[in-house]
Amino acid sequence: MQEKKIDLPKKSGITSPDISIVVPLLNEEDSLDELADQITKALAKTNYSYEILFIDDGSTDRSWDIVEQLSGDNEYISGIRLRRNYGKSDALQTGFERSTGRFVVTMDADLQDDPNEIPAMIKKLEKGADLVSGWKKKRHDPISKTIPSRFFNAVTRWVTGIKLHDFNCGLKAYRKEVVENITLYGEMHRYVPLLAKWEGFGRIEEQVVQHHPRQYGHTKFGISRFLNGFLDLVTLLFINRYVNRPMHFFGLFGVLFLFVGIAINLYLAYIKIFLGESLANRPLLFLGLLLVMVGVQFFSIGFLGELLNRGDGRNQKPNVAEVTDS
Template structure:
């Protein structure tokens, strides 16, 4: 069993001004009854709307709100990495800012983590997306699993709980946030999947195109395969240090 005393929720943000107060309200509701210290680290990825101003205002009212603001747009992997590096808690939790992930699922993921895993990921059983996105996601998930030798049911779900020290060791290159389960396993993580809710986007627009992401993901898969082929771990029998 693993006891979690503190947690950080890392939220990459790019032009999500209308969703942010709603998201924090739902996170606060989901976590306020837990006997754990928590904070939300919003990472503004060079937003061109009022997202940063909204985050600053929430921070003035709520001490649990922390933020990092990039000078320019760097991408989701960079935003996650900045949040991971800033965390000093037992675990980090990742969640999207678009409200499609449900913060009410976080306690269930934490309970699963405390059973002894070092990573727990959400599995969106009932996707609330267009048919085109559902088909593209299903095909993409199958290809990713095949090429990366994985069995993950839902590689694209952003709702994840991870051991902080372990995830901080991951080499986060552009696009690597899509392969966090594989990268965590390379660090020795034990991974479990938990069914979670999935919702329609309420405000704003999706920040990616299906074809653009497919091209980038294929190149990233080649990088993952190379990393797996060159990865090593060692155990020490004796030392005098």
């Protein structure tokens, strides 16, 4: 079986830094040298130890060659190369699993995120925040991206109850425990704050960050990402609320359809028996029968889901925050 990734060896001198900076990238050969230099200069002004993890998500240009060169020249830099393009969520998840710092920072590789924002975000984590999300209040993007993004963020705020202005901002900082307790896949990287909240990490803060115009290359995301984002949000909400209690969802619709179907059939039975009317040409008869059958199917699906949950050892376990010895 082919391995999913090629992993540069970790430097023996870097064991447990304060900050792990995870940078997913796809065809960003022109920006990597400058980005590494910016991060190094920004953190050189602080007392934090750090590591930089470049996650190459199947680039077809010279990005991986540059990561290898940077890794050879700088003991704080290492990289992982995915054998094909898996997507940003998988790249971030790979970085989360490899990171060893007390705090984890994610940022994009296109030079639009500013590394000078990192120290202030870490300060908020040290004061008790679980997650600090960047807010690109003044964006340097075309209107074709800014208008849909504002609509997307408004809907997400309303649905999730998390008061963030910019869920899509790649610049975020986390406590290590947060990334250890969430799993990203598909396009779920947009909803890390929501996943963290569901795992009990509710201290989510926001920081206005500087957003720079793109200097090299072009954006990797089209308008389809917003449609995919809404579909992913619906999926997440459904899984969180009903994955361990499927009868609450399917059973509700099953009972509703059964009730309406039985009521229709009782009405038809009444007019047939007591009023002597013919039912042969009544579409309502077929509707009543259909609703009863659909109701039974929904109820059965919910019941089977409950049986599968009872026999599945992967049911969600509580996330323990603290343990004290008596």
